[in-house]
Amino acid sequence: xxxxxxxxxxxxxALMLVLAACGGQQGAxxxxxxxxxxxxxxxxDLPTPTPVIEFAQQPQSGQKVLVWMVRINTVENxxxxxxxxxxxxxxxxxxxxxxxxxxxxxxxxxxxxxxAAKEPLHVWxxxxxxxxxxxxxxxxxxxxxxxxxERDKWDTSDFIxxxxxxxxxEGKQYGIPFLTTGSYVYYNMKLFDEAGVPYPPSDWxxxxxxxxxxxxxxKKLTKNPDDPSTAxxxxxxxxxxxxxxxxxxxGKDPFTxxxxxxxxxxxxxxxxxxxxxxxxxxxxxxxxKVAPDQAASQALDQLGGAFLSGRVAMFMxxxxxHWNYKDIIDDPNGFCWGAAPLPWGTPDATIRAxxxxxxxxxxxxxxxxxxxxxxxxxxxxxxxxxxxxYTLATGTPPVRQSLLNDYYKQYEKCVPAEKTKESFxxxxxxxxxxxxxxxxxxxxLSQTWDNLLSPFWNDPNAKAxxxxxxxxxxxxxxxxxxxxxxxx
Numbered sequence: 366x367x368x369x370x371x372x373x374x375x376x377x378x379a380l381m382l383v384l385a386a387c388g389g390q391q392g393a394x395x396x397x398x399x400x401x402x403x404x405x406x407x408x409x410d411l412p413t414p415t416p417v418i419e420f421a422q423q424p425q426s427g428q429k430v431l432v433w434m435v436r437i438n439t440v441e442n443x444x445x446x447x448x449x450x451x452x453x454x455x456x457x458x459x460x461x462x463x464x465x466x467x468x469x470x471x472x473x474x475x476x477x478x479x480x481a482a483k484e485p486l487h488v489w490x491x492x493x494x495x496x497x498x499x500x501x502x503x504x505x506x507x508x509x510x511x512x513x514x515e516r517d518k519w520d521t522s523d524f525i526x527x528x529x530x531x532x533x534x535e536g537k538q539y540g541i542p543f544l545t546t547g548s549y550v551y552y553n554m555k556l557f558d559e560a561g562v563p564y565p566p567s568d569w570x571x572x573x574x575x576x577x578x579x580x581x582x583x584k585k586l587t588k589n590p591d592d593p594s595t596a597x598x599x600x601x602x603x604x605x606x607x608x609x610x611x612x613x614x615x616g617k618d619p620f621t622x623x624x625x626x627x628x629x630x631x632x633x634x635x636x637x638x639x640x641x642x643x644x645x646x647x648x649x650x651x652x653x654k655v656a657p658d659q660a661a662s663q664a665l666d667q668l669g670g671a672f673l674s675g676r677v678a679m680f681m682x683x684x685x686x687h688w689n690y691k692d693i694i695d696d697p698n699g700f701c702w703g704a705a706p707l708p709w710g711t712p713d714a715t716i717r718a719x720x721x722x723x724x725x726x727x728x729x730x731x732x733x734x735x736x737x738x739x740x741x742x743x744x745x746x747x748x749x750x751x752x753x754x755y756t757l758a759t760g761t762p763p764v765r766q767s768l769l770n771d772y773y774k775q776y777e778k779c780v781p782a783e784k785t786k787e788s789f790x791x792x793x794x795x796x797x798x799x800x801x802x803x804x805x806x807x808x809x810l811s812q813t814w815d816n817l818l819s820p821f822w823n824d825p826n827a828k829a830x831x832x833x834x835x836x837x838x839x840x841x842x843x844x845x846x847x848x849x850x851x852x853x
Contacts, residue, residue: 417466418442420450424461431738434465434476434489442466444758452754453745460738469494480506480728487731487739488746491540492723497802498532499628501726502539503851508727509537513740523749523765527793531802532724534626540724541747542764543755546684547792548604548719550579550707554779555700556597556678560586565679565705567784569718569791572709576614576645579679579708583655586678590654593664599655601671602646603682604707608814608840609800610719615642615710619840620800628805629853630844635837642710643821643829651825659823675700681707683721684792687776688760694778701779704788706795718796722764762789806847813843 417437424430435445450462465486467475472494479486491498491507501507514521521529524542532540550565557564562585566574583600590596604610609619617639624630649656657665668674672686673693680686686704693699707717725746727739745751749765756763762772773782773789801807817836821827 418446420446420464420466422463424463428459428461429738430461430463430485431487431742432463432465432485433742434467434472434486434493436469436472436490436493437466440759444755448754448758449746449751452751453742456745457741460742462742467494485735486728487735488725488727488742490543490723491726492802496806496808497804498540498724498726499803499805499807502534503628503805505729507539508729508731508736508739509539510541510727510740510743511536511538513736514538517744519744523767525764525766525769525790525793528720528722528764531720531722531798540726541743542722542724543747543752544761545720545722545764545793546687546762547721547789547796548610548681548683548707549686549704549788549792551672551680551682551686551690552703552705553672553675553678553700554702555675556586560678562586564703567703567705567788567791569706569788569795571706572712574706574708576708576710580649580653580655583649583679584653587655590657593657593661596657596661596676598657598661598671598677600649600679601656601677601681602649603671603680604719605683606719606799606801606811606814607818608810611646612639612642613719614707614714614717615639615645616714616717617642618716618797620804625797625800625803628803629848629851630804632841632844633837635833637830638711640829640833643832645710647822647827647829650822658825672702679705683719684762684789685721687762687789691760691775694776703780704785706788706791715795716797718792720792720796720798722798722802805851809847810840810843813839 418439433445435441445464450464453460453462465475472489473496474494476486476489476494478484491501495501498507513519525545528542528545531542532538552565554564562582565579565582579600583598586597586599588595588597590598602611612619612635615638617636619633619635619639620630650658657671662671665671665674665676668676671677672680672682672690684704690702694701709717725743727736727743731739746755749767752763752765753768753771755761756768756772763769769786769790770782773785776782776785801811804810814836817832817839821829821832
């Protein structure tokens with residue numbers, strides 16, 4: 366994913382996203398969503414490069430070769446090398462899994478070249494590199510797994526229903542989810558306790574958790590906002606993608622359900638409510654001063670990032686916080702934290718969370734033998750045993766319901782498992798999958814709105830009402846180009 370100069374605060378994640386979420390920081394993360402570091406972070410703040418893990422490339426005599434494309438990520442690569450490969454060798458000794466370990470940014474080009482050249486490529490994730498699932502599906506790169514699921518009577522009942530259905534398009538299942546998370550308000554319990562302020566709710570249906578309540582809570586928690594060396598910031602926004610995730614809190618999704626189903630959007634309309642949503646987030650920094658400006662964000666970066674600095678009481682961002690912030694709980698200098706629902710901008714904003722889900726897919730057009738070999742490997746990866754192993758290795762939440770309760774217990778030192786369950790799962794019934802996975806040529810769209818939003822976020826006097834007409838015009842022009850190029 367490409368994130369440009371989103372407001373520092375907002376993007377206190379982009380880099381980590383690009384590196385971790387999409388790529389490789391500590392754990393795994395869904396494709397393309399920001400983690401916790403501004404794109405402009407000094408090189409010295411970036412994760413220290415680690416040696417690339419090597420995989421055996423030569424099969425034994427008589428073995429069939431299955432090609433599995435993965436991304437360079439130390440944590441994931443250890444799981445692949447030390448857990449998956451030995452286990453699959455026991456299950457399918459006649460199959461050699463050849464791992465192509467590719468830089469996240471190079472995956473799309475490599476994948477395209479291999480498929481065009483008809484080189485063997487069996488299993489991969491459509492959301493790692495490139496424009497994401499929608500673009501790959503539209504171009505016919507993904508096999509329809511439905512006949513295989515039905516033939517094998519493969520039991521899918523254990524998957525979170527809302528999550529499994531994300532990659533079912535027009536009755537065809539194109540991907541099997543292996544990682545999913547929502548978007549949340551992460552809150553620092555230590556700062557809440559020190560200020561004597563009650564924690565936010567965990568129930569997504571709690572109508573008392575409004576934007577005004579979020580703002581008033583943030584004001585109570587903010588201290589010394591004009592002194593970056595001592596400031597505590599009450600409420601910081603790091604939601605992504607900004608173009609739709611912010612107005613969704615106010616019940617305004619610029620993209621229709623049909624657009625997210627087909628991958629192509631008709632012209633969108635940005636109304637006054639949408640402008641108010643962007644202005645409300647902008648005002649967190651410059652009017653209410655509960656969030657850091659650009660200079661203060663740089664100072665927080667030096668402390669490890671917004672939320673991890675311990676100087677931000679509430680941070681709205683994608684669910685990668687569950688694993689990226691987990692270690693801080695047991696750190697002697699750390700703190701307890703919890704995850705709360707995104708607030709209600711308006712009472713009718715039922716769908717207000719952005720969900721990030723990564724699937725395994727199989728290359729379309731292979732012969733029956735290779736398709737079966739790939740499908741068998743996907744079933745193995747999606748098994749409860751391998752799901753558990755992946756979760757343990759990466760810290761990411763499982764997509765199987767039978768494994769979730771154990772996952773929630775990992776946070777019991779700070780939050781009862783039932784509360785973690787309530788806040789975590791509520792995102793799925795109050796959210797929809799991210800547009801970066803469901804819109805064709807999302808990268809072009811993202812660049813279009815980032816070009817306009819970046820100066821808006823950094824201008825203290827900027828007015829969202831002035832920006833909306835140009836933003837609407839430019840995004841619609843991009844949508845039209847994409848439709849025309851696709852013949853839609």
